[in-house]
Amino acid sequence: MTALAASALLVPAAARADVSEAELTLGFDRLAADRVVKISLSVTSASAVTNVTAHLRYLSSTAEPYATLQLTRTQGTDDDGVWEAEYRPDIAARPGVSVVDTVITTADGATTTRRAGFVDCYTTTIEGLAGSPSVVDADHPDTTLRGRLMVRRSRDEAAEPAAGAAVSAADAKATTGADGSFALNVRGAPTVDASAQGPLCSTEQKAPVTVAMQATEISARLTPGSTVAPYTQMSVDGKVLRHGSAGLAPAAGVTVALDLSSGLADRSPLQVRTAADGTFHAFFTAARDVGVSGTVAVEAQGGGFLTGSKTSLGTMNIRNTATIDDFVLLGRPLAYGEAIVADGTLVVRPDFTNVTNLPVYLEYSRDGKTGWTIWARQTLDRPKAFYFNTTKPVTQDGYWRFRYPGGPRNTAAVSPVKYIDVKYRTQMYDFNASPEPVKKGKTITVKGLLYRFMDKAVPGPNAPVSIYFKPSGSSKWSQVATVKTASSGWFSKTFKADKDGTWMASYNGSANYFASDKPSDYVDVR
Template sequence: MRRVLNLWAAVLVVLCVSATAEGTVLAATRAETTIVSYEALVESGSRRTFYDEPFRLIARVSSDREISRVEARLYAEGASDPALSLTDFTRTSASDGTSVWRSDRYVDPPVAKYRVEISAVDADGTRTDRVMERPLHKRLKINLVEVTTDRSHADVEHPDVTVTGRLVHIDGEGTRQPVSEARVNTGNADGSTAVTNPDGRFNLRTRIAPENPSLYLWTSPGAPYGEAYHTVNAGYRLVSTRLFAEVSGSGVIGEKLLVRGRLRRWTGNGVGTGIAGMTVVLQFWEASGRAGVAHPVKTDADGDFEFSTITTGVGEWRAYFNNHGAAPEAPGYERGFARASTPAAHRTAVSGMTFAAQPTAAGDRLTVKAQIRRLKADATWSPVSAGPMSLLFSPDGKRWGVEANGLTGPQGFVSISARVPRDGFWRLDYDPEFGNDFSARSAVRYVNVKHRTSITGFDASPEPVKKGRMFAVQGQLKQYFSGTWKPLSGATVHVYFKANGTSKWTRMAAVKTGRYGGFHKPLKASRDGAWLVTYQGDSSCLGVRSASDYVDVR
């Protein structure tokens, strides 16, 4: 009997221990996992409230346990089976118990409103599911196409433009389909809008503001369509003007002088039409730099003006349009300025111009020397000291730009240096803003320079290579143009080989560079040696030689 009681006591102890152990497991802290949020990301990187292009999902999961897997399912509205399941999530970051998971592929489900369900599985296999409150809307992608304006730009005389275009979406066969009855908005202050016709086309008239010449079109037809945006740089320009002025008279102080000129609306093709009723201010500037009285005059029906006065001294008459305080502004028109020297001013000349250190490559420095002289009343020439000089360059002899400036010395000599950008014409200008000298311009000199070239990335590979097998030399040919290195296409590059133990380079092949300056020439390996390529140059580019690359032939 005692042995039976002892056995029962042992069983009770075991049961108590087991119960205690089970109770510990049940009392253990349960892992907490929460699907915090999700969002969809399109390929362009933007996040939206609806999606009209392929996207991938990003889920944020908070858990005190390691999350091993995240999945997502998209259910079309009213459907019990998922239209799309995503199981290819990768963790992209983790911090303070929250991890971010992103699906590896972009998906493009059919147009619908989707319920999103996300699941997270921890390292122990515990699964947490959540149906997200925010649905995902997939809509048809629409585009504003064939957008044009009836004018290349607007101006103060023609502020309105007509914008036409078409609103379409692409069907499953890749064909454009019209979107009708959609309102296209401009976003302009005048509130211009238009509604698309059955073919998706629209036509609207709007006014371009000078402070905002870009025309912003947008439309949001609503489901099942997305939104479309389009920016048209309609352009707003000031009316281009040209102001001309001239003087006639003996140039003798105290005698009559007639100042006349023209204000033209310039069309850009060398033809102008007169601008009537505008105020032009005429003002005489003495050689000492002192300005005379301003005389406002009105242009006539043909845009012409004239003013009769008396010659008061050596200097010049200046004409101002839209940039002088003596006359009201003319909004929407370019400023105009013209000057006309009186015959009483001194004649000057640029003489003895020489080119020192003439360059051979673009980017080298060119030094131009000359002397500026003034013709005096006794018909003798005297040097012009402290005279402002400009060294100008033109690629075609027509369009000129200042490259450097300088002042003449006590004897009228000047030396100005500038870097040479390319082949072209050079000249020196003497153009004093004040004083009693006429402007002077040197003879034009043409300088023929060449662009530097460079061979980059040259390589002979693979290396080592077995005898008789093919390998290739490749690289890129560039030219230094307008301050930067650019590919040189269509040029012939010569391939040279120097056998191991010799000093002679032998031409082996020639290859033309491609569109981006690259070249690639397959060759058959015959013996050890070094390879290089050369470009011999042409009328505009200097030649260049690459570094050599040794190929071990086995």
């Protein structure tokens, strides 16, 4: 076996030499019987090379030299030649790394240094490495690795056991026995490593164990939602499961990473690991720039006993948050044919971009769930309070709301829904209490006509009308009768004249009709 080392490293010298090229190589056959290091330096210079000296140092380039060699030119000329020397290192005294510095002196008195190194050690191998069991998975991850560490000192000698040497695999460690044997209890199929130690070279071998990989699946949710304001604290919560030998099982200790489109996060989110039950919680801060959209995905990274998996959480949008506050509807219930008067306030936060030209709609629906239609609209120059004083007549009950449709930088906003009950107006006509004056004990007739104002004024049939009387000198009204209007809208009721006073009639309204006015008439009883 041959080990070569080459270097073009220029080590600072006392003065600048005229060396244009210098290459140092070291030849060292660890299995050769003589174990000689062959030093070879090729040099090209503008003036003659007058001397080449090699200094050998142990373990460190700053250690004191343990040997100094004079190199002899074996080829070429002093201007362009090859200088060589040989050295047999003492492996018992100095096993491991040695540094060789060659100092080139030229005719101008300047020096140039080239550096290389070699490792003096005996070749080692791992023989008979086997795992029991030879197949592992996430449910049965443990195996025992057994083998022998052997050392060979020369090509002419057979390998022999390397006793008392350190061997490791992952976190497991062992010391070889007299026959070089070792046993390591490990998980999975790690590499068995015997590091360089004393006169032994390092060696390694992959464990001959098959890992039966199990597939994973990942589920997750993004909160608080897919459309959020700048700097919103985002959470991704989910679970990773593996397809184990007995079915789906939690995948513990799996690294989970978030895969976000550029511009979505204020900074790159950290990776997290699943808990014992397979759950995980990851988080990040939404970026500042509104109008940015991109995809969010979660990846369970593979490795060990599990394959990776990935799931998409859809598109995330960074927008200003719009709300409609202070929604007020005036005139409830509303008289048939009157117009809607409403006001509210459009608020946009944080609005770093000072948005303008914001459309706001007043909308109507019969059931408050479907069939929303635009009743009136206006455009605001900035988020602010607004006022709707419409002229279109309202002729039926229904639900009302304000809506801002949103835009590239803002979320949409809808106000709370409010109900307006639309009723028909009513009014009394030709109300009269007669005769007047009247003799005590005679009959007084109280009558009138009730009208309902729909698309046009029509009599109000079969409506209950309350009749009240207030004696002269009193402030208290007393209900004395209730009558129903005829199909013509007229009502009439007779009373026995007893005392002076005022008569009044009132229709008190219903689910579909407003109460009427309350006309009155004074009767003098004599």
